[in-house]
Amino acid sequence: MHTYTRNDAAGRGSTRVTKRGAGVGRGLLVGLIPLELLAAVGGMTIPLTALARHLYEGAGFFAQQQAAVLVLSVGLLLSLAVFAMAIWRVLRRVAAWQQSGAMAQANAALWALSATALLVVLPVVLALFLPQHPAP
Amino acid sequence: MITQTSSHVGQKPPAIGRGWRRLVATFLTVSVVVTSCFSVVSLYIAIQIQVVKQTPPYATPASLGAQYRDVTFPSRDDHLQLQGWFIPGVLPTGQLTAQRVIIMVHGNGNNRAEKSSGLLKLSVDLARRGFAVLAYDSRGAGQSPPAARSFGLFEQRDVLGAVDFLRTGPLPYPALGRPRAIAGWGVSLGAATLILAAAQEPAIRAIVSDSAFADILPLLERDIPAQGHIPSLFTPGGLLAAQVLYGVDYYHTAPVAVIASIAPRPILLIQGANDNENHTDTPVTNLFTLAAAARSAPGAHVQTWLVPGATHAQAYHVEGTAYVDQLVAFYTAALGADTSAS
Numbered sequence: 001m002h003t004y005t006r007n008d009a010a011g012r013g014s015t016r017v018t019k020r021g022a023g024v025g026r027g028l029l030v031g032l033i034p035l036e037l038l039a040a041v042g043g044m045t046i047p048l049t050a051l052a053r054h055l056y057e058g059a060g061f062f063a064q065q066q067a068a069v070l071v072l073s074v075g076l077l078l079s080l081a082v083f084a085m086a087i088w089r090v091l092r093r094v095a096a097w098q099q100s101g102a103m104a105q106a107n108a109a110l111w112a113l114s115a116t117a118l119l120v121v122l123p124v125v126l127a128l129f130l131p132q133h134p135a136p
Numbered sequence: 137m138i139t140q141t142s143s144h145v146g147q148k149p150p151a152i153g154r155g156w157r158r159l160v161a162t163f164l165t166v167s168v169v170v171t172s173c174f175s176v177v178s179l180y181i182a183i184q185i186q187v188v189k190q191t192p193p194y195a196t197p198a199s200l201g202a203q204y205r206d207v208t209f210p211s212r213d214d215h216l217q218l219q220g221w222f223i224p225g226v227l228p229t230g231q232l233t234a235q236r237v238i239i240m241v242h243g244n245g246n247n248r249a250e251k252s253s254g255l256l257k258l259s260v261d262l263a264r265r266g267f268a269v270l271a272y273d274s275r276g277a278g279q280s281p282p283a284a285r286s287f288g289l290f291e292q293r294d295v296l297g298a299v300d301f302l303r304t305g306p307l308p309y310p311a312l313g314r315p316r317a318i319a320g321w322g323v324s325l326g327a328a329t330l331i332l333a334a335a336q337e338p339a340i341r342a343i344v345s346d347s348a349f350a351d352i353l354p355l356l357e358r359d360i361p362a363q364g365h366i367p368s369l370f371t372p373g374g375l376l377a378a379q380v381l382y383g384v385d386y387y388h389t390a391p392v393a394v395i396a397s398i399a400p401r402p403i404l405l406i407q408g409a410n411d412n413e414n415h416t417d418t419p420v421t422n423l424f425t426l427a428a429a430a431r432s433a434p435g436a437h438v439q440t441w442l443v444p445g446a447t448h449a450q451a452y453h454v455e456g457t458a459y460v461d462q463l464v465a466f467y468t469a470a471l472g473a474d475t476s477a478s
Contacts, residue, residue, distance in 0.1 A: 049380055057214070061282040068381045069183070076175060080168065087164055091157060098153035106153060113160045121167035124174045127372045134358035134368070135419055136412070 027105035030093060031112025034086035035119060041082050045075025087113065174373055181360060181374030182381050186284040190277055193249035193256070197223050200260040203232070205308035209301035211275065211293040218294055219279040220248060220272025222308045223263045225474070233476045234312035238262055238319050238467065239298045239340070240271040241326030243347075243449060244285070247278030253323045253346070253449040261460045266474045267467060268315065270298055274329070284382040287352040288329040289389045295320065295333035299340060317341050317471040321463070322348065323449045324418070328391045331426075334401070335394035342470030343398065344463055346406040347449045349418045350392035350425040359416070392429045399433035402470045404462075408446025408454070417448035439466070 052071040056064040090109060097106035197204040204223040211218055224232040240259055242250040248271040249256040259269040274291045275283035284290065301307075302315050319342040322330030327348030334340040349355055356375065361368040378384045395403070407423040423440060430438040441462065443451040452459045 046380055050383065053381070053383060061276070061284065065183075065187075065284075065381070069179070072179070072381060076172075080172065083168070087161070091161055094157055095154070098157070103153070110156055110160050113164060117160070117163040117167040120164070120171050123373070124170055124369070127174070128369045130372050132357045132368060132371065133354050134361075135354040136358075136415060 023102060023104035024108040027097070027108025027110075028112045030090055030105075031109035032116065033090060034083050034113070035116040037086050038079050038083040038116075038120070041075065041079035045072060045079065048075060174370070175377075177366065177370050178373030178377040179381070181364060181366070181370055182377035184364065185356070185360065185374065186286075186378060186382055186384070187282075188245045188276060188285050190279075190282065191247060192279050193247045193273075194251060195249055195256060197221055197256065197260055197263075200257060202260040202263055207270070207272075207301070207305075207308055209272075209305050210297055212296035212300055213293050214290070216275050216281050216283060216294070216297075218272050218275065218281075218297060220270060220298070221259075223259055223269040223271070224309050224312060225263050225266045225268040227266050227474060227477050229477060231477060232309065232312060233266060233474050234268040234307070234309055234314075235316045235474045235476050236266070236319070236467065236471045237268040237270055237302055237315040237317070238321050239295060239302075239330075240269055241291075241295060241320065241322035241330045242271075242274065242277065243324030243326050244287075245277065247273045249278075250323065254452045255323065258321075258452050258460070262321075262463065265460065265464045267464075268312075270302060272298060274326070284378075284384060286382070286384040287325060287356075287386065287389050288332050288391070289384055289386075291325070291329040292333040292336075295330055295340075296337055299333075299337055303339065312476075316475075319343065319467055319471055322346065324348070328352070328389075331391035331395050331398070332389075335391075335397045338401070340401070342402045342404075342467060344404045344406065344466060345426070346451055347408065347411060347418055348391055348405070348422065348426060350422040350429070351390040352386055353390070355418065356386060362416075392425055395426055395430045396433035396436070398430065400435035400437060402437035402439070402466070403430050404439045404441065404466045405430070406441045406443065406451050408448060408451050409442050409444045410446060411448045413447060 049068050049072045052067040053064055056067040090113065094106045094109045202223055204221045207220045207222045208217050224234055227233055240255060242248055242255055243253060259271050263269050273280040274294050275281060276285055299318060302318055318339055320330045320334060320340050321344045323346045327345035330343050331345055331348055334343045357371050360371045360374060375386045405423055405427055407420055409420060411417050412419040427438055427440045430436055443454055446454040
């Protein structure tokens with residue numbers, strides 16, 4: 001009886017750890033959705049801009065420029081809209097998890113969103129620290 | 137109800153979770169706003185550095201008493217129809233010749249008559265010394281079709297188009313025959329463009345580069361913040377945006393990287409000793425950098441001429457006839473004498 005109780009307690013602890021690990025994994029996955037969508041839409045915009053430039057090659061420089069600027073602007077706005085919407089939905093889900101006490105999932109998602117914020121601002125940070133060698 | 141209450145036992149109060157959520161949301165908002173502003177400014181920079189106002193030539197060779205004919209020829213690869221003048225060389229006997237042709241490449245935001253460097257007058261001077269001249273408007277300049285300014289990357293196709301035209305195109309003076317030798321003269325951006333083109337086209341037998349830059353990147357890193365009155369952190373973004381929008385890779389527009397492959401064809405590098413005195417032009421160090429790179433090739437023939445008292449692209453104005461004499465001696469040594477009279 002005693003042995004059984006110890007095994008049972010160990011089993012329950014192990015299950016708790018596994019559930020917590022699964023919760024963290026799920027939270028991370030959900031938290032990274034906005035970044036994935038941003039990368040997908042933003043990543044598609046660049047080859048599409050090149051394609052627009054190529055398609056309008058014969059139409060003259062200004063038509064080509066308009067097409068490229070239009071595709072790039074729409075792509076950036078679209079990726080911004082998709083990103084904002086995804087963030088809003090993830091934050092709502094995090095709130096629901098917090099309400100239901102699924103703190104591991106909620107925290108993991110919030111960490112993933114924080115990492116996303118860092119990655120989004122990374123180009124600006126890199127530009128700030130990129131070594132430049134301006135002519136005198 | 138009991139179950140609901142027990143589920144919150146041992147958890148952090150919701151207020152803390154809400155606070156963290158708000159903190160993350162704020163962080164995300166700030167990062168998105170900062171990066172969006174950075175992107176918009178970068179796009180603006182890219183458009184500003186690409187598009188230059190085009191002005192037609194202020195005069196023609198006829199205004200200096202020279203014969204000439206208008207020509208149109210396509211650039212190599214992308215076939216933009218470029219406008220130019222073909223000025224036949226005049227021998228001492230008065231006979232016209234097209235045996236040796238100099239392709240003249242103007243500078244940034246200028247045209248085939250470029251007043252600031254004296255290109256039109258120099259073209260006529262060379263023609264009167266027996267060299268035919270092909271002077272043309274680069275893409276996005278003068279009367280040629282609008283195009284992105286790529287600081288030599290795409291403009292080199294125009295020089296290559298000029299070479300193709302001279303070798304196989306419908307020349308305006310058919311009686312003079314095809315040129316026996318082709319050489320080039322370029323000023324400032326035109327000189328850098330000429331170096332890039334000559335590095336890949338052996339038909340260009342000799343080049344004179346007046347005030348070329350060795351690498352455009354340091355000049356852009358200086359000029360974009362200074363002329364745009366913006367912090368230098370936007371420069372890499374602007375250059376990246378130019379690559380996305382126009383396909384222009386400024387990180388690989390460096391004549392210094394290719395000039396060695398011109399050897400053993402002769403190169404004359406000219407620059408004003410007072411270039412860049414206002415810190416808006418090409419520092420004199422560019423001449424030394426280019427010369428060192430050119431001389432690194434086996435069999436290189438490189439001459440340099442640092443013109444005292446001359447600012448950017450002003451060597452011809454300062455030296456006058458001596459400048460023309462120097463060019464004539466250089467081209468004659470490189471291309472040989474004109475034999476059409478014999």
